Every structure is written in C-alpha cells, then in structure tokens.
Amino acid sequence: MYPSAFGYYRAASVQEAVALLGEHPDAKLLAGGHSLIPAMKLRLATPSALVDLGSVAELRGIRQQGETIVIGAMTPHREIEYSTELAKTCPILPEAAAVIGDPLVRNRGTIGGSLAHADPAADFPACVLALGGTLTIQGTAGGRTVEAADFFQDMFATALQPGEVLTEIQVPARQPGVGMAYEKFAHPASRYAIVGVAAVVRMNRSVCEEARVAMTGATSKPTRLTKLEAALAGKPLDEATLKATCVNVVSPDGLLGDHTASATFRAHLTDVFAKRALQRAAERSTSR
Amino acid sequence: MEQYFGKAVKRVEDPRFLTGSGQYTDDLSLPRMAHVAMVRTPFAHARIRRIDTAQALEHPGVVAVITGQALRDANIGSIPPGWLLPDIKTPPHYAIAVDRVRHAGEIVAAVIAESRAIAEDAALLVDVEYEMLPAVSLGSAALASGAPAVHDEAIENVCFRWSIGDQAAVDAEFDRAAKTVKLSLRNSRLAPNAIEPRASLAQYVRASDELTLWTTSQNPHIHRLILAAFVLGIPEHKLRVISPDVGGGFGSKIFQYPEEVIVLYAARKLNRPVKWTARRTESFVSDSHGRDHESEAELAADDEGHVLALRVKTIANLGAYLTLFGPVVPTYLYGTLMNGPYRFRAIHCAVTGVFTHTAPVDALRGAGRPEATYLLERMMDRMAQELGQDPAELRRKNFIQPDAFPYQTPVALVYDSGNYEPALDKALTTLDYKRAREAQAALRKEGRYLGIGFSTYLEACGLAPSSLVGSLGAQAGQxxxxxxxxxxxxxxxxxxxxxxxxxxxxxxxxxxxxxxxxxxxxxxxxxxxxxxxxxxxxxxxxxxxxxxxxxxxxxxxxxxxxxxxxxxxxxxxxxxxxxxxxxxxxxxxxxxxxxxxxxxxxxxxxxxxxxxxxxxxxxxxxxxxDPKNFVYPFGTHVAVVEVDPETGRVTLQRYVAVDDCGPLINPMIAEGQVHGGIAHGVGQALLEHALYDEQGQFVAGSFLEYAMPRADDLPLFEIDHTVTPSPHNPLGVKGIGETGTIASTAAVANAVIDALGPFGITHLDMPFTAENVWRAIQGGKKAVA
Structure with missing residues (x-):
C-alpha cells in the first residue's frame, strides 16, 4: 500500500503542534495512526503533511483532580486498559479499551485519536458520551472545553476546528451508587463495534435515579438512548424491567447497515446489548 | 543411529522464518530494478473505449505504461487452462484486458516506474474510458435466460456440462428407497489470503537472451512450461523460474497469473529487472478464489438408514476466466468424492461450470473435496435427522468395512485401504459423546443451545497415475x-x-x-x-x-x-x-x-x-x-458449538479431530497442518465470505470486512490419529495438508444445525454469521425455553 507523498513533522509540545498546523493547513495530526495510516495507504486520506504528537509528553497520562479524571489525549488504549486507578474510578474505560482491536492496536492507538477521528463504530466515543465527559481543545486562540454531547457532530466529524488539537479528556470519577458497563457486539473482521452500548447508572437502593446510555456502531455518531433512559428512571433495574424496557430501543430506520449486519439486526442488537450493559452496570453499582 | 521418521523434529526452516531472515520474492532487489503498479478496473463488466496513457507517461520517474494491445502486438499469448473436459469452452485469458473487462480487479494497464510509489501515483493518471455493461456474479443467475454474456463463445455462460455415475441406477434406487431427503446447499466463496501476497520479479539478460522469474509459485516447473511455451512463446530453456521462500499458497499460487506475464514482458522490453508485489487489496480481487457452488442434493436410504443412492446437481461458479485447474476442481476432484467412506449402490453427480463477472475460481485448500464432503456430510446428517437416528451411528452402519478393500466406488475411484470405525470410536471416546449429549439436553432446558456435529470425511489426494489423469483431461503428468x-x-x-x-x-x-x-x-x-x-x-x-x-x-x-x-x-x-x-x-x-x-x-x-x-x-x-493410485486419508472430526439465541452468535467450544494419514513422518508438522486446516474450514463455516453483490462488486475487499479466523475464534483442538498405511507407496504415507479443511467445514455446519434443531431448522447456508443465524431463529419455530 502506497500513500501519496506527504511531509512529516514531529511536534515536541502542544504549542508547537498548533503552530505546525497553522503553517500546514492541509496537515493532519498523527496520534496512534491506526485509522489515519490505513486511510492514507488506501488514499482515502491524502494530507499534505503529518504532525506527529507521539513525542508530546504533556499529552500522555492519567491523573485525578478532585472528582474529575483527566486523561491525556495521547494516552494509549493499553495504558487505560491496565490502569488500576481507572479500574476503580472509571471502570467503563478499561473495559472498553480491552475490546478495541487487538493488542497491537491497543499498544499504538490513543483515546484522543479515537475521539478526534470519530469513527461511527469506535468504542470510546459512546463511553465518554455516557459518562458526560468534556474535552479540552487547544488552538491558536487558546484553550476551550467542549461537552462530549457537542463534540461529536457526525460520521468522522467533530467540534475540532482546523488548527486545533484535542489535549485532554475529563470524566467524572465514579460516585457511590454509580455503576457502569460497556457491552459490544464486535465485527468479526475489524472488531469494531457493530453495536456497542455504554451504560452509566446511578442507583439509590435498588432504584435507578439516573441512567445514561449511549450507543455506537449503528449510528453516524455516538447517540444517547434518551427514550430508554427516561423509561428506566425511578425503576428497579431487575430482569423483568430490563426485559420490558429494552424493546425497540431504536428504530432501524436511519441506522447503519451493511452485508455483515443490516439495520434491522443492529436495532435488535441494540436491545440486547442495552439490556446486557444495564444489567452489569446495575450489578456493579452495588459493589462499592 | 538416531531414528528420525516418526519423530517431532523441530523444523529446520523455522529459525530463518522466526528471525525474519527468510528470503521471499519481495525481499529481493536487483540493480536498476523498476516497479510496477497495476491499473485495475473497478467495474465488473465494461467495454474499454479508450485508454489514454499520456499523462501517466509524463509523470516524473515513469518508465513505461503497458496496455493489453501492446501485449497483443508483441504476440504475447493467452494464459491457458491445464485441464480440458469434453466440449469445454476456453475463451482467451490475456494478461491485460484488450477491449472488455470481465471482473472487478482485472488489469487494464501496467505502469512501470523507478519506485512503486511513483508507479502508484502515475497509475491514477491513466485515463480509461469505459462503457458500462450489465454484469452477473451468481452462477445460477448467469445461467438464467437474458443474463449478460461473459464471453461471446460461451452460450448461456456455460463453460462445460459434466457428469459422473449411473443416472438410471440412481433413479432405480430412489424408486425403491424407503426414505429420501433433499437439500439445496450453497458452498460459499472464499478468498485464499496467504500471509505472503503474490509477488514476481523478472530479470532479462540480453547477452544470453535469458529471462529469470522469481515468483510466489507452488510449482515453478509448471510456471516455466506454461509461461515459456504457451504465453511468451520462447524456448523453455530460456526461462528460469525460482520460487524462493513462499509464505503460504493454499492453492492460490499454483496458477499462472497476468502479473507474471507483465513483469516478464516488461523486463525484456525495458532490459531492466521489474518487480511487482500485490497489495492486500489487490490480492482480494485478483488471487483465484475457491468454492462457490449452488447444489441440489437428494439422498436415498432404506428404512434402517442404509444409504442407497445420492443424486447431485451443482452449478459451479468459475469466475470470468479459466485458470489452470479451474475445470478439474468442481468435476474430477468433486464428483468422484461423493461416495465418502460409505457403501453406496449408485451415485450421479452433474456439474455445470459457469462463467460470471467475478475473479476466477480455482483450487483452494481441499479443492473440490471440501465441497463434496460438505454436501455429503450435510446429507448424512439430514438423513439421520429424518430417521431420528444418531448421526454418528448412522455413519457407522454405512462405513465400508476394512475387509472390502480395494473398494470400487460408483464414481470411478478405487479406494486402496481404509478402516473407518476406529477413527470414529477414538473421536467419540475423546469427546465423551454420551456425556456431551447429556450436557446438551440439560443445557437446552436452561435456554442454551449446544450442537454436536460430525464429519466422517474421506479424502483422495496425490492424484495418480499420470495415465489415468491424462485420460480424464489433464494436460500434465502427476x-x-x-x-x-x-x-x-x-x-x-x-x-x-x-x-x-x-x-x-x-x-x-x-x-x-x-x-x-x-x-x-x-x-x-x-x-x-x-x-x-x-x-x-x-x-x-x-x-x-x-x-x-x-x-x-x-x-x-x-x-x-x-x-x-x-x-x-x-x-x-x-x-x-x-x-x-x-x-x-x-x-x-x-x-x-x-x-x-x-x-x-x-x-x-x-x-x-x-x-x-x-x-x-x-x-x-x-x-x-508415478504412483499406482491416489492415497485416501480419512477420519472423524467432531465440532461442539453453542449458539446465542439472542444474537445468533456461534461459538466453537470444542473440536476433536482423528485423522488417518498413514505413518506420520513428523507428528509436529502433521499436527500443525491439522491445526491450520481446521482453522481454514472453520473460517468458511463461521466467518469468511468472498462476497460479490449482484452487480459484481466485491464487498469484502479488506481485512476490515473479510473475517479470517483468529486464535480467539478457536478452541484448543483435541487431535489424535489412527494409522492405516497406503499399500501402494514405499512409505505408506498419505496427505495431511488438506484433511482439516475438508473435514471441518461440514463438522461445524452440522453442529450449528444440530444446535438450531429446537427451532425447527433443518438447513442453513454458510457462513453462519450472527445475523444469518438470528434470522433463521426468528423464522423458525419458537423453542421451548
């Protein structure tokens, strides 16, 4: 596979990356490269230059600030998968990381790359959306934060403007009574989500106070299942309730479909995986 | 002295492969070497109105652009098939299309440049004007009246009509049979996907007028013979073919491909070494595919389940062109295998070979024999189901007995040896069959759906003797x-x-x-x-x-x-x-x-x-x-699967394989072959599908779409052997490289159908993807949970 010719720049800092993007308007940021480089090899992407963020140390790492978890955009999936901290404070992220691609992909791919690329079948976008995360963006005009709900705009389209760099992802640390789970039906070849459902529930005794459920894989962007969320509020998340509520959660009309999984099948899988994710999220809410 | 035969000696070749020191064709580099990028048509069927190469030629670093007309003008011939059948149509197969393209991925021009990157850039500058024509991708659709013609000389797209066996005898058996079953079966198309893509490097030495071709070949002498004598029209001794380390073939590297012709022509024309290596996306649309049958099968038995006769009608999709073994795979490597290890009174198998607007179809690991085994073993299970008999015991009662060899089947072959029951017994013991059935019954009460599937396969390999294959149409010795x-x-x-x-x-x-x-x-x-x-x-x-x-x-x-x-x-x-x-x-x-x-x-x-x-x-x-006969490996494979009724997802839980390939030269290598073979066959049953849409577009053209089996799709295989030596060769050995593939697809398919029994499902076509299975469950009777 042979990409068209392109320039290559390695940024040492976010500031330098922003400056390089300013100098090369047709450049693309290179994170883990596991989506961009295949696209370039197939000439689906033909950037004039790559600005490599791989050496920007400030973009990598996981830390907690009060009640918020801050994850550097260049943190590889593998670091999230094996983070003992996240296993306690935001277990949905390690769980989702563990089902991305294969170990080689997870060693290179980054959370920021996944979110900024906004592949409609990626795993992290639905999780960050369900968590109610925010994203920090740096540009020539300085920094800004965007709610996950506003960040994802369409297939491969986000709130990132030309010349901007996604630097950090903030998600709330798990509070008592909160349970979360990610359930995915993986494509047998790509292992991307045919349907993935991220569920974050806040339980009070056995009653659901709030459910945030987001899906990926079958919609052009990660999508909250608001109808389902509303139906669950104030209910126990027991087998009977879930069986009754996780029915026709989404309409097949407008869902993505292909020869591997039709829109009808994906709509059905959304029911199944919403139920499974909620079941596990509810179970985990009690394991404080 | 140390005895080596029968010992699991570590492989001599592995240190170089494992340390990256292998020398594959693409590793070779010669001074002044130029590189080729192929311009391939995206259309399944179109007339070429005009090819404008001017812009590509002007691109810096481009050395030449070759078209089909240039090859015709240089008297470069068509690539011939290697097996002829009565009344077969053999339309020409030129390395580069001249006036019409007949499958997506066919080459319309070759751009040669100082680097592959430059060649790829310039390939985009070759301007081809097409007149789109209607296309057909499915064999049965190509036979339908009014279907677009692939070749003008093949009326109704028929390449050949072939049959084997005694039709009248079959009819008579069906007339008196107590029980008959019937199935329509599709054997899905596969892409070969060797880990090393095809590659070719040609060098011309003007002083001696000699060409050397390094290429990914399973049989360099066949390449030399065909490319020199039939395609280039040069003396055979002026072409040397070297096949260095080759990373897997599975049949796909038997054949002579257009790219080999192109690099040889270009190297001589330009007096420079010329290299091409397939991009994976090229492999998907240009390597010969495998399988792709549509069949109607009927099996007759007496009221105790003794099989009497088998009647098969198959449409074999050959793709757009005949490649080397294209005609023999769905005929003599298929119809002759319909007898399996069983005692049949009569068999008749009729095959129509059909041209379509798809990549050529030829040998792929097993080559005809997996297709036959899949059909026969599905029919045996269907009969067991119909009679309410245990599928293992139905097979047992039909086995040819060990004292019956040599055994003449109704479909030409004479089996030299065999002893089928010990392999079945060993497999049943390893599985603990009784307990497995009990577990299946218990879990069904919990709403879990396990299935157990058998394949008591028989293979014929090591085709021989040459006089026999010659009488059947081979243009080769064996x-x-x-x-x-x-x-x-x-x-x-x-x-x-x-x-x-x-x-x-x-x-x-x-x-x-x-x-x-x-x-x-x-x-x-x-x-x-x-x-x-x-x-x-x-x-x-x-x-x-x-x-x-x-x-x-x-x-x-x-x-x-x-x-x-x-x-x-x-x-x-x-x-x-x-x-x-x-x-x-x-x-x-x-x-x-x-x-x-x-x-x-x-x-x-x-x-x-x-x-x-x-x-x-x-x-x-x-x-x-020159052997006296084929050799006949056999064995019993058993698959245990679980179907998730909510999602349709099939999980392979256990896999037991007992094979008889005669004495094992190196048990470790044999085991490796069995592992790879099983994975390959499981891939067809559960995952892989080289799917064309109705317009002839290939819709699974990358590993994002085409699902190869991976380690986590497979359980630990439970492998054993019985040893029944071939009586006619000096080592008593039989083949083991294809047994896994031949057996496993049917075993897994039977297991899936067994699991779906409570839903009233008696058959489902491969691949058993989640959606296919889920839809079948929705359409079937509701199971009692």
Missing part, C-alpha cells in the same frame, strides 16, 4: 522427481520437484534421507523451487508432497543404498546381498566390527580408485515416481 546427490564427504543434497511453501519439506524430507543413509540430519540439505537446479517436477498441491514427492525420494534413496552396498561389498570382498547397514556402517551381515561408514563409501565412489568392475563413479540417483 508423477514426481527426486535427485539425490551425495558429495565426496558424504553430505547429501536432495533436489525435489515438490515445493514447500510452509509444509516443512526441508525437515520432513531430510528425516527420510537421514534414516535411509544412517547419517545425521545436519548432513542433508533439501533443495526445491528452482528450475535451474531441480529436475522437472510438478510441485506441491493436492496433498501430494509426502505421498508422491517423498515416495520419489525414497525410491532414489534405494538406488543410492544399492550402489553404496555394491561398493561396500567390493571393498569388504563380499557379495552385495551379504552387505547390510546398521549403526551407520555398511558391513557384512553378522560382522558389524568390520564395516565402512556411508561417508567412506561416498569418498570411494568419487575417488573411483577401487570400484567394482564396470561401475560408474559418483554417487547420485534420480527417480521419477
């Missing part, structure tokens, strides 16, 4: 060569016409030599894959290396041993028949203390100071071995 050359120091070079592209000949063949000459394995080197070194041979496909290639080696070794014994007898002043070889010494029987080592004899043979009267100096022997 013998094999071996040259054993002993050096003065007693080291041994073996030149085999067989070819290793993963099979481990450098190890297994050396084991045979070391045992026979009682020398260390380190003293033996196996050379293959170079027409300038190796005597003419037919290469490796159809599981022929051990049965035919190693048998040729064994026969050549006998000649070496005889001559060595003659020299030893002379030196020991004894009669040759009184000399024996033990402990690495040739000595007079009963006098082991006074002997000559093999290296002593080798030296004496070369010095020739004191040889028996009239004996030629040297120690070298060649043997061309």
């Amino acid at each position: 013998w094999e060569s071996a040259l054993v050359r002993v050096m003065p120091t007693g080291k041994v070079e073996v030149f085999t016409g067989a070819h290793s592209h993963g099979q481990g000949h450098e190890t297994a063949f050396a084991q045979i030599v070391a045992d026979d000459l009682q020398i260390p394995m380190d003293d033996v080197v196996i050379v293959h894959g170079d027409t300038a070194k190796v005597p003419f041979g037919w290469g490796s496909y159809g599981s022929r290396s051990a049965a035919v290639g190693a048998s040729a080696l064994k026969m050549a070794l006998n000649k070496i041993r005889d001559k060595a014994a003659g020299i030893a007898a002379h030196l020991l002043e004894a009669a040759p028949e009184d000399v024996e070889m033990t402990g690495g010494q040739l000595h007079v029987k009963g006098v082991p203390e006074r002997g000559k080592s093999f290296s002593d004899i080798a030296l004496q043979a070369h010095l020739a100071h004191n040889l028996p009267e009239g004996m030629e100096p040297g120690l070298e022997a060649t043997h061309f071995y």
Whole structure:
C-alpha cells in the first residue's frame, strides 16, 4: 500500500503542534495512526503533511483532580486498559479499551485519536458520551472545553476546528451508587463495534435515579438512548424491567447497515446489548 | 543411529522464518530494478473505449505504461487452462484486458516506474474510458435466460456440462428407497489470503537472451512450461523460474497469473529487472478464489438408514476466466468424492461450470473435496435427522468395512485401504459423546443451545497415475522427481520437484534421507523451487508432497543404498546381498566390527580408485515416481458449538479431530497442518465470505470486512490419529495438508444445525454469521425455553 507523498513533522509540545498546523493547513495530526495510516495507504486520506504528537509528553497520562479524571489525549488504549486507578474510578474505560482491536492496536492507538477521528463504530466515543465527559481543545486562540454531547457532530466529524488539537479528556470519577458497563457486539473482521452500548447508572437502593446510555456502531455518531433512559428512571433495574424496557430501543430506520449486519439486526442488537450493559452496570453499582 | 521418521523434529526452516531472515520474492532487489503498479478496473463488466496513457507517461520517474494491445502486438499469448473436459469452452485469458473487462480487479494497464510509489501515483493518471455493461456474479443467475454474456463463445455462460455415475441406477434406487431427503446447499466463496501476497520479479539478460522469474509459485516447473511455451512463446530453456521462500499458497499460487506475464514482458522490453508485489487489496480481487457452488442434493436410504443412492446437481461458479485447474476442481476432484467412506449402490453427480463477472475460481485448500464432503456430510446428517437416528451411528452402519478393500466406488475411484470405525470410536471416546449429549439436553432446558456435529470425511489426494489423469483431461503428468546427490564427504543434497511453501519439506524430507543413509540430519540439505537446479517436477498441491514427492525420494534413496552396498561389498570382498547397514556402517551381515561408514563409501565412489568392475563413479540417483493410485486419508472430526439465541452468535467450544494419514513422518508438522486446516474450514463455516453483490462488486475487499479466523475464534483442538498405511507407496504415507479443511467445514455446519434443531431448522447456508443465524431463529419455530 502506497500513500501519496506527504511531509512529516514531529511536534515536541502542544504549542508547537498548533503552530505546525497553522503553517500546514492541509496537515493532519498523527496520534496512534491506526485509522489515519490505513486511510492514507488506501488514499482515502491524502494530507499534505503529518504532525506527529507521539513525542508530546504533556499529552500522555492519567491523573485525578478532585472528582474529575483527566486523561491525556495521547494516552494509549493499553495504558487505560491496565490502569488500576481507572479500574476503580472509571471502570467503563478499561473495559472498553480491552475490546478495541487487538493488542497491537491497543499498544499504538490513543483515546484522543479515537475521539478526534470519530469513527461511527469506535468504542470510546459512546463511553465518554455516557459518562458526560468534556474535552479540552487547544488552538491558536487558546484553550476551550467542549461537552462530549457537542463534540461529536457526525460520521468522522467533530467540534475540532482546523488548527486545533484535542489535549485532554475529563470524566467524572465514579460516585457511590454509580455503576457502569460497556457491552459490544464486535465485527468479526475489524472488531469494531457493530453495536456497542455504554451504560452509566446511578442507583439509590435498588432504584435507578439516573441512567445514561449511549450507543455506537449503528449510528453516524455516538447517540444517547434518551427514550430508554427516561423509561428506566425511578425503576428497579431487575430482569423483568430490563426485559420490558429494552424493546425497540431504536428504530432501524436511519441506522447503519451493511452485508455483515443490516439495520434491522443492529436495532435488535441494540436491545440486547442495552439490556446486557444495564444489567452489569446495575450489578456493579452495588459493589462499592 | 538416531531414528528420525516418526519423530517431532523441530523444523529446520523455522529459525530463518522466526528471525525474519527468510528470503521471499519481495525481499529481493536487483540493480536498476523498476516497479510496477497495476491499473485495475473497478467495474465488473465494461467495454474499454479508450485508454489514454499520456499523462501517466509524463509523470516524473515513469518508465513505461503497458496496455493489453501492446501485449497483443508483441504476440504475447493467452494464459491457458491445464485441464480440458469434453466440449469445454476456453475463451482467451490475456494478461491485460484488450477491449472488455470481465471482473472487478482485472488489469487494464501496467505502469512501470523507478519506485512503486511513483508507479502508484502515475497509475491514477491513466485515463480509461469505459462503457458500462450489465454484469452477473451468481452462477445460477448467469445461467438464467437474458443474463449478460461473459464471453461471446460461451452460450448461456456455460463453460462445460459434466457428469459422473449411473443416472438410471440412481433413479432405480430412489424408486425403491424407503426414505429420501433433499437439500439445496450453497458452498460459499472464499478468498485464499496467504500471509505472503503474490509477488514476481523478472530479470532479462540480453547477452544470453535469458529471462529469470522469481515468483510466489507452488510449482515453478509448471510456471516455466506454461509461461515459456504457451504465453511468451520462447524456448523453455530460456526461462528460469525460482520460487524462493513462499509464505503460504493454499492453492492460490499454483496458477499462472497476468502479473507474471507483465513483469516478464516488461523486463525484456525495458532490459531492466521489474518487480511487482500485490497489495492486500489487490490480492482480494485478483488471487483465484475457491468454492462457490449452488447444489441440489437428494439422498436415498432404506428404512434402517442404509444409504442407497445420492443424486447431485451443482452449478459451479468459475469466475470470468479459466485458470489452470479451474475445470478439474468442481468435476474430477468433486464428483468422484461423493461416495465418502460409505457403501453406496449408485451415485450421479452433474456439474455445470459457469462463467460470471467475478475473479476466477480455482483450487483452494481441499479443492473440490471440501465441497463434496460438505454436501455429503450435510446429507448424512439430514438423513439421520429424518430417521431420528444418531448421526454418528448412522455413519457407522454405512462405513465400508476394512475387509472390502480395494473398494470400487460408483464414481470411478478405487479406494486402496481404509478402516473407518476406529477413527470414529477414538473421536467419540475423546469427546465423551454420551456425556456431551447429556450436557446438551440439560443445557437446552436452561435456554442454551449446544450442537454436536460430525464429519466422517474421506479424502483422495496425490492424484495418480499420470495415465489415468491424462485420460480424464489433464494436460500434465502427476508423477514426481527426486535427485539425490551425495558429495565426496558424504553430505547429501536432495533436489525435489515438490515445493514447500510452509509444509516443512526441508525437515520432513531430510528425516527420510537421514534414516535411509544412517547419517545425521545436519548432513542433508533439501533443495526445491528452482528450475535451474531441480529436475522437472510438478510441485506441491493436492496433498501430494509426502505421498508422491517423498515416495520419489525414497525410491532414489534405494538406488543410492544399492550402489553404496555394491561398493561396500567390493571393498569388504563380499557379495552385495551379504552387505547390510546398521549403526551407520555398511558391513557384512553378522560382522558389524568390520564395516565402512556411508561417508567412506561416498569418498570411494568419487575417488573411483577401487570400484567394482564396470561401475560408474559418483554417487547420485534420480527417480521419477508415478504412483499406482491416489492415497485416501480419512477420519472423524467432531465440532461442539453453542449458539446465542439472542444474537445468533456461534461459538466453537470444542473440536476433536482423528485423522488417518498413514505413518506420520513428523507428528509436529502433521499436527500443525491439522491445526491450520481446521482453522481454514472453520473460517468458511463461521466467518469468511468472498462476497460479490449482484452487480459484481466485491464487498469484502479488506481485512476490515473479510473475517479470517483468529486464535480467539478457536478452541484448543483435541487431535489424535489412527494409522492405516497406503499399500501402494514405499512409505505408506498419505496427505495431511488438506484433511482439516475438508473435514471441518461440514463438522461445524452440522453442529450449528444440530444446535438450531429446537427451532425447527433443518438447513442453513454458510457462513453462519450472527445475523444469518438470528434470522433463521426468528423464522423458525419458537423453542421451548
């Protein structure tokens, strides 16, 4: 596979990356490269230059600030998968990381790359959306934060403007009574989500106070299942309730479909995986 | 002396493969080498109105742009098929399309440049004006009236109509049968996906007017013969074909491909080395595919379940062009296998070979035999289901008995040997069949759906003898060569016409030599894959290396041993028949203390100071071995699957394989072949699908879409063997490279259908993707949870 010719720049800092993007308007940021480089090899992407963020140390790492978890955009999936901290404070992220691609992909791919690329079948976008995360963006005009709900705009389209760099992802640390789970039906070849459902529930005794459920894989962007969320509020998340509520959660009309999984099948899988994710999220809410 | 035959000797070739030191075609680089990018049509069927190469030619670094017309003007011929059937249509297959393209991915121009990157850039600048034509991708659709014609000379897109067996006898059996079952079955199309993509490098030496082609070939002599004599029209001795390390073939590297013709033509025309290596996306649309059958099958049995007759009608999709073995795979490698290990009174199998606007279809691991086994084993299960009999016991009662060999089947083959029940029993014991059925019944009450599926397959491989295959239409012999050359120091070079592209000949063949000459394995080197070194041979496909290639080696070794014994007898002043070889010494029987080592004899043979009267100096022997018959591996494979009724997802839980390939030369290598073969067959059943849409667009053209089986799709295989030697070859060995693929697809399919029994499902076509299974469950009766 042979990409068209392109320039290559390695940024040492976010500031330098922003400056390089300013100098090369047709450049693309290179994170883990596991989506961009295949696209370039197939000439689906033909950037004039790559600005490599791989050496920007400030973009990598996981830390907690009060009640918020801050994850550097260049943190590889593998670091999230094996983070003992996240296993306690935001277990949905390690769980989702563990089902991305294969170990080689997870060693290179980054959370920021996944979110900024906004592949409609990626795993992290639905999780960050369900968590109610925010994203920090740096540009020539300085920094800004965007709610996950506003960040994802369409297939491969986000709130990132030309010349901007996604630097950090903030998600709330798990509070008592909160349970979360990610359930995915993986494509047998790509292992991307045919349907993935991220569920974050806040339980009070056995009653659901709030459910945030987001899906990926079958919609052009990660999508909250608001109808389902509303139906669950104030209910126990027991087998009977879930069986009754996780029915026709989404309409097949407008869902993505292909020869591997039709829109009808994906709509059905959304029911199944919403139920499974909620079941596990509810179970985990009690394991404080 | 150490005994090597039967030992799991570590593979001689692995250190270089595991350390990245292998030399594959793409690793080779020559001075002034130019690179090719192919311009491939995105359309399944179109008329080429005009090709404008001017812009590409102007691109800096471009050396040449070659079109189909240029090849025609240079009298470059069509690539011929290697097997002819009565009334077969063989439309020309030119390396580059001239006026019409007939499948997506067909080459319309080749751009040659200083680097591959430049060539790829310039390939985008070749301007081809097409007139779109309607296309057809499904075999049955191509036969329908009004279907678009692939070739004007093939009326209704029929390439051939072929049949085998006694139709009247079958009809009579059906008339008196107590029970008949009928199924429509589709055998899905597969892409071969060897880990090493195809590659070719051609070099021309003007001084001697000689061409050398390094290429990913399973059979370099066939490449030389066809490319020189039939395509380029040059003397065979002016082309040397070298097949260096090759990373898997599975059949796809048997055939002569357009790209090989293009690099050879370009190297001579430009007087520069020219290289092409397939991008994976090119592999998907240009490697010959496998399978793709639509069949109607009927099986008749008496009321106790003894099978009587089988009636099969198959439409075999051949793709747009006939490649080397395209005609034989769905005929003589398919219809003749319909008997399996069972006692049939009559079988009739009729096959229509059909052209479509898709990539050519040819041999793929198993080649016809997986298709036959899938059909037959599905029918056996369907009959068991119909009669309410246990599928294992139905098979058992139909087995040919061990005293019935040689056994003449109703479809031409004569089985040389077999003993089918011990393999079935071993598999049932390993599985603990009774307990597995109990567990299945218990779990069904919990709403879990397990299935157990059998495949008591039979394979015919090592096609032979040459006179027989010739009478059936082969344009080739099916013998094999071996040259054993002993050096003065007693080291041994073996030149085999067989070819290793993963099979481990450098190890297994050396084991045979070391045992026979009682020398260390380190003293033996196996050379293959170079027409300038190796005597003419037919290469490796159809599981022929051990049965035919190693048998040729064994026969050549006998000649070496005889001559060595003659020299030893002379030196020991004894009669040759009184000399024996033990402990690495040739000595007079009963006098082991006074002997000559093999290296002593080798030296004496070369010095020739004191040889028996009239004996030629040297120690070298060649043997061309033409077997008397095929060999017939067999066995029992059992798959246990679980179906998730909510999602339709199938999980393979257990896999038991008991194979009989005769004596195992190297059990580790045999086990590796079984593992790979099972994975390949499971891939077809559960995951893989080389799918074209109705317009002839290939919709699974990358590993994002085409699902190859991976380690986590598979359980740990439980493998065992029985040993029934072939009576007619000197080693008693049979093939093992394809058994796994031949057996496993049917075993998994039967397991899935067994799991779906509670939903009233009696058949479902592959692949058993989640959606296919889920839809079947929705359409079936509701199970009682």
